[in-house]
Amino acid sequence: MAITLYDLCGRDERLRFSPYCWRVRMALAHKGLSFETVAWRFLEKYVLAFADYDKVPVLTDGDTVVTDSFEIMRYLDRTYPDAPMLGEGASFQRVLFFKHFVERSVTPALFRIVAMDLLNAIHPDDRAYFRETREARFGARLEEVHQPEQGRQQLKQALAPVRELLRESPYLDGEAPSGADYLLFGSLMWAYTVSLEALVETGDPVDAWFTRMLNVHDGIAGNAITVRDL
The missing domain is CATH 1.20.1050.10 (Glutathione S-transferase Yfyf (Class Pi); Chain A, domain 2)
Structure with a gap:
């Protein structure tokens, strides 16, 4: 399934600076997962209407939508259990x-x-x-x-x-x-x-x-x- 990360950008679309999106980028790299990004800006809340959320990161994995950086990390651990990041208990x-x-x-x-x-x-x-x-x-x-x-x-x-x-x-x-x-x-x-x-x-x-x-x-x-x- 294709993984897409909606990722905050700055005055240049290539400038990606959100601390929470960087958590997710590093987590995806840790899991060895390929992903695409969609550049998003603060006032483009309508773009995230599908997620019922108004800020990034938002991750889509096929038909699955996950919001909040820590919840995305938990999702990645559950769905792709190799190389766990957060542990249990x-x-x-x-x-x-x-x-x-x-x-x-x-x-x-x-x-x-x-x-x-x-x-x-x-x-x-x-x-x-x-x-x-x-x-x-x-x-x-x-x-x-x-x-x-x-x-x-x-x-x-x-x-x-x-x-x-x-x-x-x-x-x-x-x-x-x-x-x-x-x-x-x-x-x-x-x-x-x-x-x-x-x-x-x-x-x-x-x-x-x-x-x-x-x-x-x-x-x-x-x-x-x-x-x-x-």
Whole structure:
């Protein structure tokens, strides 16, 4: 069956920056599955009417439609059980905790680093919508939220336990990347794709891990278009 991923794009259709879509891209590569993407923009909610959903990622696998990045990862594990990513029982609970950690602690810090770069990376037609919705969420103008140095300090603190783990193993899930790696990588790839801002210090174990992640699965992430290429 043909697999299609509806994937957020920016001012250039080749610029794909959603952290949640990157989770799914890496998960599909982990499973060795071929897939096509459909570029989608914030205001094209009508395109996703078939899924009864108004944001990406949306994945179609033949007649099956799956929404939400974590649910898509679970679906891929159930449907294509080779090379499992999330585990079951206690293992699943731990990766679920890590998902919440990334979304509540890491992603907000990254947003402070790249907020204005992210606005610039978005298609011009979507910028007013993005500004309105994000400023309502943060209760402040994007210019006030954009505090790169403060964000880096917040990120450094949040990643302290990750940093210690990566001193002992090349990936969060051990000798090869898996579910936890993709959850964190998706958010870091989001910031890396839209901004030239340094996220972590050179020599930091997280920086070395990120470089390794860019190169896994035949460089699916390392070969992606970023603002550096535009």
